[in-house]
Amino acid sequence: MRLIDLRSDTVTQPTDGMRRAMASAVVGDDVFGEDPTVRQLEERMADLVGKEAGLFVASGTMANLVALLTHAGRGDEVIVGSLAHTFLYEVGGSAALGGIHSCVLPNQDDGTLDLAAVAAAVRSRDDIHVPRTKLLCLENTHNRCGGACLSTEYLDAAGAVARDKGLAVHIDGARLLNASRALGVSPADLTRVADSVSVCLSKGLGAPVGSVLCGSRQFVRAALRWRKTVGGGMRQAGILAAAGLYALDHHVERLDEDHRNAKGLAEGVAAIPGLSSPQSQPSPTAWTNLVYLAIAPALAGERSVNAEVLSDRLRQRGVLALPVGKDNLHMRLVTHLDVTSSDIDVALDALRSAVRGT
Numbered sequence: 001m002r003l004i005d006l007r008s009d010t011v012t013q014p015t016d017g018m019r020r021a022m023a024s025a026v027v028g029d030d031v032f033g034e035d036p037t038v039r040q041l042e043e044r045m046a047d048l049v050g051k052e053a054g055l056f057v058a059s060g061t062m063a064n065l066v067a068l069l070t071h072a073g074r075g076d077e078v079i080v081g082s083l084a085h086t087f088l089y090e091v092g093g094s095a096a097l098g099g100i101h102s103c104v105l106p107n108q109d110d111g112t113l114d115l116a117a118v119a120a121a122v123r124s125r126d127d128i129h130v131p132r133t134k135l136l137c138l139e140n141t142h143n144r145c146g147g148a149c150l151s152t153e154y155l156d157a158a159g160a161v162a163r164d165k166g167l168a169v170h171i172d173g174a175r176l177l178n179a180s181r182a183l184g185v186s187p188a189d190l191t192r193v194a195d196s197v198s199v200c201l202s203k204g205l206g207a208p209v210g211s212v213l214c215g216s217r218q219f220v221r222a223a224l225r226w227r228k229t230v231g232g233g234m235r236q237a238g239i240l241a242a243a244g245l246y247a248l249d250h251h252v253e254r255l256d257e258d259h260r261n262a263k264g265l266a267e268g269v270a271a272i273p274g275l276s277s278p279q280s281q282p283s284p285t286a287w288t289n290l291v292y293l294a295i296a297p298a299l300a301g302e303r304s305v306n307a308e309v310l311s312d313r314l315r316q317r318g319v320l321a322l323p324v325g326k327d328n329l330h331m332r333l334v335t336h337l338d339v340t341s342s343d344i345d346v347a348l349d350a351l352r353s354a355v356r357g358t
């Protein structure tokens with residue numbers, strides 16, 4: 001039985017075309033700066049997000065870590081959302097390796113941080129008792145906030161607060177191109193307030209490995225040293241970069257299809273008694289390729305259907321989904337390159353039957 005894997009958009013298989021592009025990539029030693037395919041990818045992504053330079057790194061986690069290490073040092077503080085990937089799921093790397101202090105502000109449901117709270121959190125430069133606030137981190141799309149997009153209006157307002165307070169801005173744009181497609185706004189317009197931005201190639205874009213960290217030439221020169229420090233200098237990395245270039249050529253516009261599939265999935269979920277999904281509701285910005293599902297406590301109580309039970313039953317029916325959070329009542333379903341619209345129908349059938357337990 002072919003599994004329909006909705007756990008994450010990281011589970012995609014490289015397509016035949018992508019594998020051919022990888023196999024025929026012209027490569028060199030990238031630590032010597034001699035890999036033309038890596039250079040090409042870095043320049044292409046930098047152009048796309050309106051920055052001077054790019055740096056190819058092994059993962060989104062490495063991109064964010066290198067960015068934070070470049071912007072802030074020991075005893076400096078960065079402002080980050082309570083539901084940010086960087087805060088929740090990156091092993092506290094900026095503290096472990098950089099001695100960087102996090103100021104955590106609550107994420108609002110739409111993935112934003114309240115900008116008055118951001119301004120109020122910035123510490124006095126003159127007080128020797130407090131850390132120096134250096135950086136504001138934002139995430140677009142916001143993973144734990146349901147794949148919500150941050151709008152250009154919000155980003156510009158956040159940028160104005162950061163400028164006023166002397167902070168740099170980093171955008172974790174693991175799914176920036178999803179936001180760009182869903183909002184109908186160019187990636188560069190979503191990053192114009194950012195001093196740095198990281199974009200994942202291995203999420204919706206369907207490449208096997210890699211992220212690109214972009215910023216000014218000066219920023220990227222400093223980031224290059226930190227990439228080497230964390231062991232991220234790779235040699236004939238053009239084989240991997242070729243997959244990223246292929247993805248930028250072939251897999252960006254098709255993100256619309258993932259968004260349509262996710263919308264259909266969310267609406268189907270919401271039509272099942274006892275289940276709901278925020279992504280079935282209209283949103284002031286736009287939803288993307290993530291669908292969060294909530295199990296009503298009544299369903300959990302009467303029928304003993306919780307996230308663990310539901311994911312087991314789905315697995316038996318050929319569908320993989322990820323329980324999330326600590327209450328055993330929430331799951332995440334993600335659409336991607338290897339999920340078709342008919343897979344969504346099959347997955348919804350499986351979900352209806354899994355809820356019934358028949």
Ligand SMILES: *Cc1c(COP(=O)(O)O)cnc(C)c1O
Binds near residue numbers: 058061202
């Ligand atoms: C996946 C993800 C990352 C990290 O990427 P990895 O390649 O898994 O290290 C960072 N930020 C967000 C929002 C993500 O979804």
